[in-house]
Amino acid sequence: MTLPPASPALRRSCLACAAAIVFLLFYLGAKPIAVNLFPEPWDKLAHFIVYGAIAALLAVGSARSRPLLLIAFVSAIGAIDEWHQLYLPGRSADVNDWLMDFAAAIVAVSLIEWLRARGAASAAADARGG
Numbered sequence: 629m630t631l632p633p634a635s636p637a638l639r640r641s642c643l644a645c646a647a648a649i650v651f652l653l654f655y656l657g658a659k660p661i662a663v664n665l666f667p668e669p670w671d672k673l674a675h676f677i678v679y680g681a682i683a684a685l686l687a688v689g690s691a692r693s694r695p696l697l698l699i700a701f702v703s704a705i706g707a708i709d710e711w712h713q714l715y716l717p718g719r720s721a722d723v724n725d726w727l728m729d730f731a732a733a734i735v736a737v738s739l740i741e742w743l744r745a746r747g748a749a750s751a752a753a754d755a756r757g758g
Contacts, residue, residue, distance in 0.1 A: 631743035634688050642689030646682050650705055653678065654712060663718035672728045679706055680732035687740035695737045702733035 634642070656662060666674045683702045690698060706729025713719040 631688075631740065631747050633747075634691060639689045639691050642685040646685035646689060649678065649682055649685070653705075653709060657709065657713065657719075658716055660718070662716075671725065675706075675725050675728040676732040678732075679729040680736040683733040683736035684740055687737050692744070695741050698737050699730070699733045702737075703730045706730065706733075 665671075679702055682705065683698060686698050686702065687693075687695070703726070706726045709729075710721040710723075710726050714721045
C-alpha cells in the first residue's frame with residue numbers, strides 16, 4: 629500500500645476532522661459520561677486510537693509538514709487534555725495516558741511518512757520504466 633499525494637479537498641477534510649475530534653475530546657470529556665468511560669487498561673487503547681487518528685489526520689492534512697512538529701503538536705494536545713482533566717469532577721490526569729498519546733502520534737506520523745516515501749519510490753520506479 630502506498631499513499632498518493634492528497635488533494636487540497638482531502639487535506640482540508642482531514643484537518644477539519646482532526647479539529648472536530650479535538651473539540652469533541654474536550655467537550656465530551658468534560659461531561660459526566662466521560663468518568664470511567666474506559667476502564668483500565670482499555671483507556672490506554674482508547675488514547676492510542678484517538679490520538680493516533682488525530683496525528684494521522686494532521687499528517688495527511690498538513691501535506692508533508694514537519695513530522696517532528698506534528699508529533700509535538702499532538703503530544704501537546706494530549707498534555708493539555710490531561711491538565712484539563714485535573715479540574716473535572718471524577719477525572720484525573722495520568723502521565724501514562726499522555727505517554728500513550730505521544731506513542732500514538734509517533735506511530736501514526738511515522739506510518740504516514742513511510743507510506744508517502746513508499747509511494748514516492750514507487751512513482752520514481754514507474755517513471756524510470758521499471
